[in-house]
Amino acid sequence: MLSEIILEMKDISKSFPGVKALDSVDFKLRKGEIHALMGENGAGKSTLIKIITGVYEKDAGLITLQGEPIHFKTPQEAQDKGIGTVYQEIMLCSNLTVAENMFIGRSHGPVVNWKQMNEKAEQLLASLGIPASPMQELSSCSLAVQQMIAIARAVDMDCKILILDEPTSSLDEDEVHKLFELMRELKDRGVGIIFITHFLEQVYEISDRTTVLRNGKLVGEYETASLPQIELISKMLGNVLEDITKLKKHEPVVTDTSVPVFEGIGLSSVAGVRPFNFAIQKGEVNGFAGLLGSGRSESARAIFTADKVTGGEVKMKGKRVKIKTPLHAIKQGIGYLPEDRKGDGIIADLSVRDNIILTLQVLKGFFKPFSLKQAEEFADDYIEKLNIKTPTANTPIRSLSGGNQQKVILARWLLTHPEYLILDEPTRGIDVGTKVEIQKLVIQLANEGMSVTFISSEIGEMIRTCSRLIVMKDREIVGELRGTDLTENDVMNVIAKGGRNA
């Protein structure tokens, strides 16, 4: 095995206002290896990649490419030096032909020589075994083939380093298999490949080495084959330090266990979760645990029909109901606080008050507005109850801190008195104090008889809050944990052992 180092990064640091994204990280890539780059959200993977490809400039550190120090200022410079990147989202033009996508933006003459271009494309496609014809319009190719064409383009640009940023997230098993074959072929040619994925099984299937990052720091570099899955997971998640006051363990208020408040049978959605069964009792707090990309959010979105549901049926309190759009779900008494607060949740320019009454107004109908007095009452009530720190109810929500914005959205749902509330990462990006407040509130709501699904990337938080954890991996449910004395290790064990390949 060749072990010549082609890319070496030393003591790389990068800060953004308020965040240290990378803190003296080292990274080495050898010729002809597939190197997995692992870490949870915010670990610094994408920042590191963007520094290699010239999208960001590093604050400190040294990068050498084949022994030569480099400093890229634009992605174009990195490309010229033989660093090709293929992103999760395919960066090609689907209205052009396959051949054009491989060569456009690279030639500099004023005239396009179609014949020559098609011949060159034909050769390249054949040499890499990509099942596409040069004159085909790209939109008629499958996603996997499009991904491969993007790779072929990078390869033809004489790349020494190929970065694949979550290339498999939208591919099915067969397509992943084809992509891996292509990766092995390139590896044999001596290309160094950096591979980012959320699928652990894929890391073990294809990579030679693994570098783990956590919170912007290097955890270590390992030979993938000699790193047990459980260790990889614990290195990614870390031993979460308990700086949060220990919350009292929540005991479910069992009223009537015979009929669940919500029951989904064989639910699946366009986001790619495998059909799953799920039920929740009155007054229960459950959680979907798993790594990022395991399907924990996708399951919640399928329940609320935030993603288009493709199969399965739903019962509310034992009665079959049809839920096709989020509005149906709201009318059935389901509330959903989305993961992406900025994109899905708040309306930044509306006032705190208008944001709070929004969902209730939708339920009532837009042609029967609340009187200002009524709206004020609602808003003031919840601003007080949830301790929302805002100058007035009239303040635009965008001027509030993240934690307070989250509380406003929570208030919005509480105002509709849902029977079942789904909270997807309600504690992400907010300060510790507010985190604890939200967890306490969840437990209080459950004690009042509400069913809650609580999802968080911090397993410790979920253990403290939930009475039942559903563990997910690679978009399916791999286990269920109950009990009051669960530890993070229990959860990691289930993740590591679960799955089809284990």
Add this chain to the structure above:
Amino acid sequence: MASVNVIKPKARMSNSNILFLIAAVIFVLMYLFAIISYPGSFMQFQTFFDLFNLNAPLIIMTLGLCIVMIGGGIDISIGSVCGLVTMACAVFLESDKGNIGGAILISLGIGIAFGILQGYLISYLEIQPFIITLSGLFLAQGLLTTLHKDPINVTMPAFVRLRDFDIIITWLGTKNRLGVFIPCEIKPGTIIVVILLVLLASVMKWSRFGRNVYAVGGNSHSANMLGINVKKTIFLTYVISGLTAGLAGFVYIMTTGAGNVGNASGAEMKAIASAIIGGTLLNGGVGNLLGAPIGTLTLLVINELIRAAGVQSNFQAMVSGLLLYFFIVLQSIIMALRDKKGFRLALPSWLRLSNKG
């Protein structure tokens, strides 16, 4: 990897080509229908040529607009720019220094000036093309009325000769009722249309710039990542569109011989309709320049048919509108079917007969 069997998928037709094909088939069917219904007028070659002779400015404007639309933009200033050019030419030709070469330069100059201004604002300052070209529309209209309010009939001898110049095709024509052979006539405007069509269609197919326009219109973000200079590409599409609008203005006055405040007013809307009927998608990235004249001619033949049927002119506008609906729906159905998404008629629940969804 050599052992892997590479299955060559059949290259299917591109979206641009299939939409062009549909436009062409519809035009041919429409024309055949016209010949059958009104053989007296549509059987004559001259009728066909007159579609070009009289509407050359519209076709020229549509060509430039198509390029802008393929690049993902829109230009609604072209009609007013064309009108402004006719008046500017008329004023210039009637002045002491008037000459034809100068008029051509003025036409192209005004067009390019508008193209550069609008292209710069849209591409480099990233302002909505609709707003910018709407401003351009008002600006050109204002300049036109400021320049001269009353109609000017150009009487300059050299110009009148040019206006009345016809190319006579002696071997093609029809006999009139008295049995006298009348040869077909082609105006210089038609020649300009043909030259411009071949030129611009070639640019879009075989030049690096042309392919970049398709890439930018298809997905400007990807195009940027692929190393295309997106801003420059968009800028140039507006310059071309300004240029064709200016040229259309000169051809316009060459056809009518007069500068008038109402010249080419509303032509931008006809051009947009023509481009869409000709298979250029408003979303960008899809279209074929050969579709531009076909779209224009389809629109015109429909109007001629309605006129021949003796229907009032307001019905012509209505039918044009309905036809445009039809084309857009047809295009989206075809696009949906090709994406293998399947086409479903999505009616709101209150419109459905049964409640079963």
